[in-house]
Amino acid sequence: MDYAALLQKQKQLTLDAQGRKGKKATNKHGRAFLEMLFANKTKPSPEGCWVRTCFISYAYPASTTPLAQLRPILISDLRLETHHHGKVLFLRTIGHPTRILAVQNAVEDQSGGVDRLAVYNTHPTTPIEQILPKHALFALREPFYKATVDGGYTIRVDHPSNLIRLQAGDERVPAAFSPRLVELDKEAEGLKADGNAAYGRKEYCAARFEAALADANAAIFPLELGTEALDEATAKLNGKAYYRAGRAAYALRDFARAAEYFRKVERCSASGDADAEREGKRAACRLEEQKTGHYDFAAMSKAVSxxxxxxxxxxxxxxxxxxxxxxxxxxxxxxxxxxxxxxxxxxxxxxxxxxxxxxxxxxxxxxxxxxxxxxxxxxxxxxxxxxxxxxxxxxxxxxxxxxxxxxxxxxxxxxxxxxxxxxxxxxxxxxxxxxxxxxxxxxxxxxxxxxxxxxxxxxxxxxxxxxxxxxxxxxxxxxxxxxxxxxxxxxxxxxxxxxxxxxxxxxxxxxxxxxxxPYCNPKNDGPATRTSMKKTWGFECDCRICEADAGTTKAQLVRRRALSKEAVRFLENNKLSMQHLANAASIRKAEKLLSDIEVTYDKTAFANNRPRLALTTLGHWLCQAYNFASSQRKVIECAIRLLRDLGYGISVANKKVTIDYSCGRPDIKAIDAAMYTAHSHYSLGERKQGLYYEEFAEGLWVMLYAEKQGFRERYGSS
Ligand SMILES: C[S@@+](CC[C@H](N)C(=O)[O-])C[C@H]1O[C@@H](n2cnc3c(N)ncnc32)[C@H](O)[C@@H]1O
The missing domain is CATH 2.170.270.10 (SET domain)
Structure with a gap:
């Protein structure tokens, strides 16, 4: 997909629309057309994969002015490309909602004016009948009105919180809507509305409980203000309520409080409560993880698929x-x-x-x-x-x-x-x-x-x-x-x-x-990585690698880039396998390319094992090539060089291996290099050194992948 073209097109459309800013809409569709457009219930999308384009339009703030401080406006007063600050639009949906990207419906105001309402940024799994049902009443704070690409118009809602659903009997509903009010089902909507109203009046305890009891999904149960209120309310209730409160606290990740509630359930029942006991143990496990950092990562790894x-x-x-x-x-x-x-x-x-x-x-x-x-x-x-x-x-x-x-x-x-x-x-x-x-x-x-x-x-x-x-x-x-x-x-x-x-x-x-x-894997071309970091994250990295790169001359960089491109071509043409071993000429070529790239790294700037990442893919290839050729000493030499280029300084004295980790980058190539070295030492009968490198490799694997899963699948047993 050509993102740049898509972006450009949308910008142009927005710019064109700006030309009509402040003007009234002309040649609008009438009620009959809108009624026809939203006459039918939407059928579920046919099977298959749908690609939808979501435009984040030019930003404007969400409305924070209460309805009571806003002055009513009618659809006929709306101006194009305008945010109607200080105004509120009372609307009633006419038809059945539909969803393309936004949830849309036809709406009318209290004077009979009609238009299209589009609500963006609602969740795709929320039923559209819940968002803009037929014959529902809304107050839209500080409405934004727009021309659309299809030549029509829309009242566009980017902040769903600007749109307030009004219930039957709400005194704010304009009188002109009253004769056609549709009674709501008190069972579901009414209970939720009562909870919301109580919440609005800061009766948090009541709101929480209405919400918690009405909604089995305790994750939306708000515990944010004064949990004592929750204690007070639960104290009046029985073990079942404590159990629910425990589940709610657990869902909100307040494990200490959850454990406390589950203990209270048990106290309410003389014969104990198996569910509360089980849940209490679960909460205790979470508390242990929180306190100690002891996780069973192997079990976690098995649990995912x-x-x-x-x-x-x-x-x-x-x-x-x-x-x-x-x-x-x-x-x-x-x-x-x-x-x-x-x-x-x-x-x-x-x-x-x-x-x-x-x-x-x-x-x-x-x-x-x-x-x-x-x-x-x-x-x-x-x-x-x-x-x-x-x-x-x-x-x-x-x-x-x-x-x-x-x-x-x-x-x-x-x-x-x-x-x-x-x-x-x-x-x-x-x-x-x-x-x-x-x-x-x-x-x-x-x-x-x-x-x-x-x-x-x-x-x-x-x-x-x-x-x-x-x-x-x-x-x-x-x-x-x-x-x-x-x-x-x-x-x-x-x-x-x-x-x-x-x-x-x-x-x-x-x-x-x-x-x-590192936010992303630094690529072999340091300056290019820095430019993209600046673009994406807005800063210039000043780490030791970037600092060393900054001291590289332009000529050296140009040469390194040209050689790196040659290395990429070389690697593409010289893939290794048991059937395709490297010949002496290709190994010579790789060695030559490697030393040419090495020359582009300033010795002083890249001293003390500062990573030289442009050397690592070719270095890795050479380890493999020598390994296939069973040249164990060469494998060890190349792997130690590769480890150095990844920042790990290896020194060996009297068969004792010392590793300086201070500049090391735990990359899969580093783990491979350590395992190449380990296997080569084993082949040469140098088990002690081999084990040392294997332990080093395993440690890097756990750093990089959290736990040992996969290590043996990749490298076999020692
Ligand atoms: C995920 S946030 C990190 C936390 C952030 N520093 C904060 O104040 O909350 C990412 C932002 O942090 C800043 N940042 C991260 N690493 C930086 C670095 N090495 N140098 C300068 N700014 C950095 C940038 O503004 C970046 O967009």
Whole structure:
């Protein structure tokens, strides 16, 4: 898909529309046409995959003015391309709703004026009949009116919180609508509305309980204000209520409170309660994880698979880190105490996550006019999920809106207006762009363990750089990890098992030292990586690799790029396998190319094992080539050189191997290099050295993939 063309076209259409700003709509469709358009209930989409394009239009703030302070306006008074500040539009839906990207319906106002209403950023799984049902009444705060590409007009809602559903009997409903009011079903809608109204009046306790009892999905049960109120209310209730409160607290990840409620259930019953006992134990496990960071990662890894919902039931472990000031980087995350290489730094469940596998039926292309970015995949669904989650949970909204937003203004905080949580969807997306991480559908080790490397087991032509493309598939937000700043040579690295992000130290980290991790895999071309970081994240990396690269002359860079292109061609034409071994000429060519690229690295700037990434793919090829040729000493020589180019300084004295991890990048190539070395030592009868390298490789594997799963599949047994 040509994203640039799509973006350009949309910008032009928006610009053209601006020419009509402030004018009244002409040649509008009449009631009969709109009634016909929305006459029928929408049939479910036929089977197949639908690609939808979601445009994030130019940002404008969500309305925070209460209805009581807004003056009514009629459809006939609306001006094109205009945000009608200080105004409210009372509307009644005429037809049956339909969804293309927005949920749409025909609407009328109290004077009989008609138009089309389009509500964006609602969740695709929310039934449209729930969003804009036929004959429902709404108040739309500060409406925005637009011409559409099909030559018509629409009242466009980008912030769903601007649209307030009004219930029968609400005194704010204009009198002209009264004769045609449709009685609501008090059973479902009425109970929810009573809860919302109580919430609006700040009767939190009542609101919580009405919501909790009416809604089995306890995740939307708000505990954000004074949990004593909850205690007070539950005290009047029986064990069943305590049990529900325990489940609700668990869903809100307040495991201590959940455990307390489950204990109360047991106290209410003389003979004990098996369900409460089981749930109490579960809450106790979560508390243990929170306190100690002891997780059964092997079991977690077994629990996820391509066919399951990989959202895991585990607590966060975050007591080893704290927020702090990182100077020009803004806020950062810092180690509370000294950590050893391989230690768990943070283990966090996703705040919100969309697995690519869940998007099989609808694929969204998202085009953002504010940031000039376009992407395809789960990003749009993540936005809809976030808007839904934040709208239902003000406490979670406060956490989310505290994340870095790239300087987005205005910073409208989540707040309750007319009983609805105001959520600025443009700011939600701005924050998502700076804070979301790509992740695999199942676990990080899959790409590596399923494709064993040539010469170390089965055949493989993966160059070890495939992780990024796999990471693009699923996308999520982890709010604690979001405070971590970037460094290409970071001291921490992340892995995923299902929706859990597991961050480990790649070398020893001092107390109070900032935790840094690479946001993306640095590519072999350092300056190119830096330019793309600047474009995507808005900063220039000043890590040790980037600092060394900055000292490289233009001539050296031009030469390195030309040689790297030659290396790519060489690798494409010289794929290795048992059937295609390298001949002496190709090995000579690779050695020559490698030493030519090495010359482009300034010796002083890249001293002390600073990674020289442009050497690593060719270095890896040479390890494989010598391994196939059973030239064990050459394998060891090449693998140690490759490890050095990945930042690991290896020194061997009296058969004792010492490894300097301080600049090391735990890359799959480094693990392969260590295992090539181990296997070669074994073949040469040097078991002790072999074991040392194997232990080093296994340690790197756990850093990179969270636990040992997949290591033996790739490398076989020692
Ligand atoms: C996910 S946030 C990280 C936390 C952020 N610093 C904060 O204040 O909340 C990403 C943003 O942090 C800043 N940042 C991250 N790494 C940086 C670095 N190495 N140098 C300068 N700014 C950095 C950039 O503004 C980037 O867009």
């Amino acid at each position: 391509a066919t399951r919902n990989n959202r895991l039931d585990h607590a966060d472990f975050s007591i080893r880190v704290k927020d702090g000031d990182s100077g020009s980087r803004g806020r950062g995350l810092f180690a509370v105490k000294a950590l050893k290489k391989g230690d768990l730094v943070l283990c966090e469940k996703a705040f919100e996550l969309v697995f690519a596998s869940e998007n099989a039926k609808e694929v969204y292309t998202m085009v953002n006019l504010n940031t000039n970015r376009a992407s395809m995949g789960a990003h749009a669904t993540l936005l809809f999920d976030l808007v839904q989650k934040l709208s239902h949970n003000p406490e979670q909204a406060r956490v989310y809106f505290d994340l870095h937003d790239g300087g987005y203004t205005p910073k409208i905080p989540p707040q309750l207006v007319d009983g609805v949580t105001v959520i600025d969807t443009f700011r939600v997306e701005a924050i998502s762009e700076y804070n979301r991480f790509g992740c695999p559908n199942v676990r990080s080790s899959d790409g590596a363990s399923m494709k064993p490397r040539a010469g170390l087991g089965k055949n493989d032509d993966d160059d070890g750089e495939g992780e990024d493309s796999q990471l693009e598939n699923s996308v999520g937000v982890w709010v604690v990890a979001s405070h971590i700043n970037h460094a290409c040579d970071g001291n921490a690295v992340r892995a995923f098992i299902g929706d859990m992000m597991i961050i480990r130290a790649v070398h020893d980290i001092g107390a109070e030292e900032e935790i840094l991790m």
